[in-house]
Amino acid sequence: MAVHTAPHHSKGQVLPFRESLLAMLGVSFVTMLVALDQTVVGTALPTIVAELKGFDLYAWVATSYLLTSVITVPIFGRLGDYYGRKPFVIASIALFTGASALCGAANSMVFLVFARGLQGIGGGMLVGTAFACIADLFPDSVVRLRWQVLMSSAFGIANAIGPSLGGFLTQYYGWRSAFYVNLPVGLLSLVFVWRYLPHMRHVEHKGRIRLDWPGALLIAISLSSLQLFVEWVAHDGFTPVVAALVMLSVASAFALLKWERASAQPILPLDMFRNASLAALFALSVLGGFTMFSLLFYAPLLLQGGFGLSPRDAGFVITPLVVFITIGSITNGRIVTRIRNPNSMLWIGFLLVAVACLGTVAATRNMPHALLMTFMVAGGLGLGFVLPNLTVFAQQTAGREHLGIATALLQSLRMIGGMFGTALTGTLVSLMYRHRVGGALQAANATPWLDQMRDPQILVNREAQQSLIAQLAHAGHDGAALLETAREALVASIHAGIAVAMAVALFAAWQCRRVPRVKITRAPEPAVASE
Incomplete structure (x- = not known):
């Protein structure tokens, strides 16, 4: 494959306007694919688990995806630096779309968790390569921020229709359609990327490349064992396993650190963590992921299971959270290049996310939907201020040699935060809910029904509720009252979990002071393209 230097056009972009537009459309459709999956599945998840049964694996539907994504993001981020990103973007779209079809065909929670893990591998490849494509196309960070509006708009369209679409599809066509909707989007993104995204890579790696497979294996072992530890220690206690x-x-x-220090071409360049600005940005990415995923995955369960809303209505209430991520991102792009201290957008964003968490914690069944949606607007704006700035600040600081791995690590660390957020919030919700429901059933001498009611999905599945109420009434118990007690227990449990996420968001706002002041400069660097 021939390699040549691409000429610069129009202030810091390596392609003319038309080619840049078509290439960005390809990347935007990829973004839409991932965003649509996250929002649609998040809304459908309570119904999915209610049908397949197995609340114990509720968090694993999210964390299996996040875990495999976390492992693959830095691997393919580094490979993209070496070989160019286009081949990996194409492969990831095919894998992600195929895994979506498997998720839709799942007949058990175990199969679904496995399919979501496979889907996470494709998602990790996408995130590890697609986001860095933008910095390749637009080396000038000011130009890049302007072009990212297109990507943010695609993200916003997916987020705007995602929750409502997830609720609508789940309610009228079954939860499997929430996964099958990825198929046409995946095909469209594949066509655009294949045809219009240029194959670009950097000149620094001309010789024979030795892939750091030992480093990749050590990353996988370390993260997967840590994830299992978080899940099992809360459920089983500190057992020998x-x-x-x-x-x-x-x-x-420890072995990873030793190996990477000695590796000539490490998959994880440790010198990046010695950079004070990058280290602080990486830490904020973890904290932001913890809060964001806790809110995205447990707010729908609060609305459907705790407040009794239909999937469609719950999706409607959640929609402002994800729509205003895009609006906040677009607004941020107009502001951050014009203010003296761009870092201030980070702490403002985290404070707004904390406000959204506070509103969710204070939410009751009687709270007007308009007020709850206002809190969701604040959360979306906050994330729209935080997410693009973390990426641009990291790319600005890392330089072109480490652009791909820095971008990938930022996304990967956000997923690690999300992995722990969903796991810890899910564990807290499960433990508190079961304790309260168990106490209520014991007080009513209805402990034989504990197995049916210890799974909060009974509060989402209305057919199962009617059957349970009939059984309890036949035995002389007030089934409706016991179900209402269970709803109150679930609401209190999720409130406690989101309160933890709020504390994390406030801590992140305080930690923003550790980020050295970043200057958004206009200093394009040459890239290499191969056609």
Whole structure:
């Protein structure tokens, strides 16, 4: 494949306007694919688990995707630096779309968790390569911020229709359609990327490249054992197996550090973590992911299971959260290049996310939907201020040699935060809910029904509720009152979990002071393109 230097056009972009537009449309459709999946599945998830049964695996539907994504993002981010990103973007679209079809065909929670893990591999490849394509196309960060409006608009369209679409599809066509909707979007993104995205890579890696597979394996072992530790220690306590997992995670992380220091071409360049600005941005990415995913995955369960809303109505209430991520991102692009201290957008964003969490914690069944949606607007604006700035600040600081891996690590660390957020919030919700429901059933001498009511999905599945109420009434119990007690227990449990996310958002706002002041400069750097 021939390699040549691409000429610069129009202030810091490597292609003419028309070619830049078509290439960005390809990347935008990829973004839409991932965003649509997250929002549609998040709204449909309570119904999915209610039908397939197995609330114990509720968090794993999210965390299996996040775990495999976290592992693959830095691997393919680095490979994209070496070989160019286009081949990996194409492969990831095919894998993600195929795994979506498997998710839609799932007949058990275990199969669904496995399929979501496979889907996460494709999603990790997408995130690890597609986001860095924008910095390749637009080396000038000011120009890049303007072109990112197109990507943010695609993200916004997906987020705007995602929750409502997820609720509508789930209610009228079944939850499987929430996965099948990825198929046409995946095909469209594949056509655009294949045809219009240029194959670009950098001149620094001309010789034979030795892939750091030991480093990739150590990353996988360390993160997966850590994830299992978080899940199992809350459920089983500190058993010998759980102790072995944390020891394995620590040992593999130590071995990773030793190996990467000695590696000529490390998959994880450790010198990036010695950069004060990058280290602070990486930490904020973890904290932002914790809060964002906790809110995205447990607010729908609060609305459907706790407040009794239909999937469609719950999706309508959640929609402002994801729509205003885009509006906030577009607004941020207009503001951040014009203010003296761009860093201020980070702490404003985290404070707004904390306000959204506070509103969710204070939410009751009687709270007007307009007020609850206002809190969701604040959360969306906050995330719209935080997410693009973390990416642009990191790309600005890392330089072109580490552009792909820096972008990938930022996304990967956000997923790690989301992984722990959903796992810890899910564990807290499960433990509190079961304790309260168990106490209520014991007080009513209705403990034989504990197995049916210990799973909060009974509060989403209306057919199962009618059957349970009939059984309880036949035995002389007030089934409606016991179900209402269960709803109150679920609401209190989710409130506690989101309160933790609010504390994390406030801590992140305080930690923004650690980020050295970033200057958005106009200094294009040459790239290399191969056609």
